[in-house]
Amino acid sequence: xxxxxxxxxxxxxxxxxxxxxxxxxxxxxxxxxxxxxxxxxxxxxxxxxxxxxxxxxxxxxxxxxxxxxxxxxxxxxxxxxxxxxxxxxxxxxxxxxxxxxxxxxxxxxxxxxxxxxxxxxxxxxxxxxxx
Numbered sequence: 001x002x003x004x005x006x007x008x009x010x011x012x013x014x015x016x017x018x019x020x021x022x023x024x025x026x027x028x029x030x031x032x033x034x035x036x037x038x039x040x041x042x043x044x045x046x047x048x049x050x051x052x053x054x055x056x057x058x059x060x061x062x063x064x065x066x067x068x069x070x071x072x073x074x075x076x077x078x079x080x081x082x083x084x085x086x087x088x089x090x091x092x093x094x095x096x097x098x099x100x101x102x103x104x105x106x107x108x109x110x111x112x113x114x115x116x117x118x119x120x121x122x123x124x125x126x127x128x129x130x131x
Contacts, residue, residue, distance in 0.1 A: 004029050007074045014086060018077035019121045023106060026074050030067045034060055075102075080117035081110030 007018070007026035041056030076086035082105070091098040113120050 007070055010073065010077070011070050012073055014073050014076050015080075016077055016118045017081040017110065017115075017121045018074055019081060019110060020078070020107070022121075023074055023078040027071070030071065034063055034067075037063060075106070078106055078110075080115075081121065082106075082108060083111040083115045083117070 003022045003025035006022055010016070010018075037056055037060035041054070041060060044052040044056055045054075072089065075089050079086050079088050084105075088105070089102065092102045094101075110122075111120070112122075
């Protein structure tokens with residue numbers, strides 16, 4: 001939960017670096033929340049509770065809009081951790097191939113030590129855990 005909240009605290013911060021754990025926890029929790037809201041809306045709509053289904057669809061849309069900027073900033077910081085420009089996020093605009101390529105790229109380990117985008121976030125996480 002710590003990693004999910006860390007991404008929210010860095011809401012629109014496009015500088016610095018994010019380790020794999022922060023990115024993937026944030027992404028997977030957001031996907032799970034959105035999926036639950038969306039499926040609840042579909043379920044309510046199927047059992048003739050159209051008003052509740054509509055409200056749930058609206059909630060899922062609002063949630064998507066709320067996490068849009070933090071998701072982009074977290075992805076940019078994750079790319080920075082791999083010593084890549086945040087502009088690499090635009091590769092996801094290339095139909096399916098670009099999105100898959102970006103996901104594969106985000107799964108790799110980041111650069112160890114300092115890079116032009118900042119200090120290694122894993123070193124700071126270990127230091128905070130120790131003391």
